[in-house]
Amino acid sequence: MARLLITGGAGFIGSHTCVVLLQAGHELVVIDNFHNSCPEACRRVERLTGRTLVLEQADVRDGPRLNSVFDRHGRFDGVIHFAGLKAVGESVKEPLLYWHVNVCGSRTLLQAMAAHGCRTLVFSSSATLYGNPDSNPIAETAPIRPVNPYGQSKAAVERMSRDVAESQPGCKGWRLACLRYFNPVGAHPSGEIGEAPQGIPDNLFPFISQVAMGERSSLDVFGGDWPTPDGSGVRDYIHVMDLAAGHCVTLEHLLDGQPQLLTLNLGSGCGTSVLQALAAFERVVGRSIPHRIVARRPGDVAMTVADPGRAAAVLGWQTERTLAEMCADGWHWQQRNPLGFG
Ligand code: UFG
Numbered sequence: 001m002a003r004l005l006i007t008g009g010a011g012f013i014g015s016h017t018c019v020v021l022l023q024a025g026h027e028l029v030v031i032d033n034f035h036n037s038c039p040e041a042c043r044r045v046e047r048l049t050g051r052t053l054v055l056e057q058a059d060v061r062d063g064p065r066l067n068s069v070f071d072r073h074g075r076f077d078g079v080i081h082f083a084g085l086k087a088v089g090e091s092v093k094e095p096l097l098y099w100h101v102n103v104c105g106s107r108t109l110l111q112a113m114a115a116h117g118c119r120t121l122v123f124s125s126s127a128t129l130y131g132n133p134d135s136n137p138i139a140e141t142a143p144i145r146p147v148n149p150y151g152q153s154k155a156a157v158e159r160m161s162r163d164v165a166e167s168q169p170g171c172k173g174w175r176l177a178c179l180r181y182f183n184p185v186g187a188h189p190s191g192e193i194g195e196a197p198q199g200i201p202d203n204l205f206p207f208i209s210q211v212a213m214g215e216r217s218s219l220d221v222f223g224g225d226w227p228t229p230d231g232s233g234v235r236d237y238i239h240v241m242d243l244a245a246g247h248c249v250t251l252e253h254l255l256d257g258q259p260q261l262l263t264l265n266l267g268s269g270c271g272t273s274v275l276q277a278l279a280a281f282e283r284v285v286g287r288s289i290p291h292r293i294v295a296r297r298p299g300d301v302a303m304t305v306a307d308p309g310r311a312a313a314v315l316g317w318q319t320e321r322t323l324a325e326m327c328a329d330g331w332h333w334q335q336r337n338p339l340g341f342g
Helices: 012-023 039-049 063-073 088-093 095-115 149-165 169-173 204-212 240-256 274-285 309-315 323-336
Strands: 003-007 027-032 054-057 078-081 120-126 175-181 183-185 219-222 237-239 260-266 291-294
Touching: 003 012, 003 063, 012 027, 012 039, 012 078, 012 240, 027 039, 027 063, 063 095, 078 095, 078 240, 088 095, 088 149, 095 120, 095 149, 120 149, 120 240, 149 175, 149 260, 175 240, 183 204, 183 240, 204 219, 204 274, 204 323, 219 274, 237 240, 237 323, 240 260, 240 309, 260 309, 274 323
Parallel strands: 003 027, 003 078, 027 054, 078 120, 120 175, 175 260, 183 237, 219 291
Antiparallel strands: none
16 A cells, blocks of 8 residues: 555546545545636545545645645655646647646656655657657657647656666655656546546547537548558557556555666557548447548547557556546546536
8 A cells, every 4th residue: 555646637538547546455645726626526536436535625736735745645655747738739829828837847846746745647748758769669668759839848748757867876765756648538437537638629529529419510630641551540448447557556556666767658559540430439339420620630649559568568468448447438528417417
């Protein structure tokens, strides 16, 4: 059992990870500023697991507040850092905001950790930092070439983590992991927690769900002329519960191991096109979902698929849930919670 601080634990990936961590017996203090999340997610995590967690409103940019969290809750064995902004389009319009929240927030957190003798951190990175890859599947050794400020901010925090880890021989006692997520989708199979985007969803699965619910009239498929088998964009979708399990095993691996910096892809290794994802969703819903093929979305790439071999070798972790389960669980959540947590 470990005592853990979870930043952004009320958000989509954070809340699912809290379920897995509580079920594994860990004790959690969650901080969140509720910018894109709400406390109800954590209440539902408690109901689902039959366990309690401590939840506090706090912003990772607020150093005195972070220090007070560390002071009041005693020693943490480790931190999982989800808190941050994640909308690619918004990051292009508001780059300074992304650098402030994602980069300065991470720096403030690392500083508070160092001041309190906590040197184990799992960081939410992203496959977005590979940009337009030279080839697929993408290994962790591929060049880092982010094409938007969101990706730049993730690359900067990875760089900062490396500097911290290398700041003295022997990693100065730091145990750090940067987890590069591919495309997380789906929801907890109970339908109690899931993704609750505000406004018009940017991402494919929430958009398909809302069209299937009749909240939106049609899905725009961005591009039918990509150099892919059916012309639509290919991604590596990963069930959020598999991703959550990946965090739990990473954290336990770090706590059991030597000081180190670990960089891992978390993906399935399988590519799915937009049209294949849509067809899978239609099979779950039992009817066709209106869509039309439109121009490519600026900034998109044809294909990103993970090489998940390192995570399998180091952690013994691999994805278990299928595309059909991603669709079924996401649809279940959407039907039970048409207004999200509100
Ligand atoms: N797409 C559509 N229509 C939509 C939305 C998306 O056709 O309405 C297509 C996109 O063009 C792309 C695929 O669906 O081919 C997936 O798009 P998403 O917006 O769901 O996801 P992205 O791959 O663009 O990016 C996501 C997250 C990033 C993260 C990245 C990791 O938004 O934050 O995955 O690979 F970094």
